[in-house]
Amino acid sequence: xxxxxxxxxxxFIFMVYYVHxxxxxxxxxxxxxxxxxxxxxxxxxxxxxxxLTSKMTISxxxxxxxxxxxxxxxxxxxxxxxxxSANEKKITVSDPKSINQIINLFSQLQLKKSNFSTPxxxxxxxxxxxxxxxxxxxxxxxxxxLVVYKYNSTVPKNSVVSYEIIxxxxxxxxxxxxx
Numbered sequence: 001x002x003x004x005x006x007x008x009x010x011x012f013i014f015m016v017y018y019v020h021x022x023x024x025x026x027x028x029x030x031x032x033x034x035x036x037x038x039x040x041x042x043x044x045x046x047x048x049x050x051x052l053t054s055k056m057t058i059s060x061x062x063x064x065x066x067x068x069x070x071x072x073x074x075x076x077x078x079x080x081x082x083x084x085s086a087n088e089k090k091i092t093v094s095d096p097k098s099i100n101q102i103i104n105l106f107s108q109l110q111l112k113k114s115n116f117s118t119p120x121x122x123x124x125x126x127x128x129x130x131x132x133x134x135x136x137x138x139x140x141x142x143x144x145x146l147v148v149y150k151y152n153s154t155v156p157k158n159s160v161v162s163y164e165i166i167x168x169x170x171x172x173x174x175x176x177x178x179x
Contacts, residue, residue: 057166060109064136064148072130073099079125080178089178101173102126106138108168111146116162124174143171 076093093099126138137149146163153159 057110057112060106060111060146060168063111063161063163064106064138064150065103067150067152068128068130068135070103073103073128073135074131075099075129076102077127077129078102078174078177080174081123081125091177093177098177102177105170105173108170109146110166110168111163112166114145114162114164122171140165140169140174143169 074094076099078091078093080089081087093102122142124138124140126140127134128136128138134151137151139147139149141147144165146165148161148163150159150161
């Protein structure tokens, strides 16, 4: 009895081993497909993230000048603070050529929305007026951050927005107005 029982037992073990080897090769093929699919999906997500992040920079015109008619700007008031509020200088620009210089300076800015602003001792507070009415307020914090105040915003939560300045800021031109 041991002979046939042992024979069937060995046959059963051989069949399990054979089936296992077949499934192991299939399993390895399936596993390779899943790993390859996962890697491709991960690469697509990273590339899409990089593209979307780079598209999130906006121009100053898009961020701030939507509600301001550039031809109607009659004055720009600039307050400069170097290190504390006791050392403030204030100028009011009403010359159309100088107004265009300032608007062109800001038009070159590339911005990215930010949830915070880096404190700085070098500050500029700028008020843009159109028909003697405040339209836009800007705060430049050390040339790295820009806070935009839209005085007549139809959506209150969009009236104050903070941005990181990515490129285009020329602080020397701003300083030139105070010489």
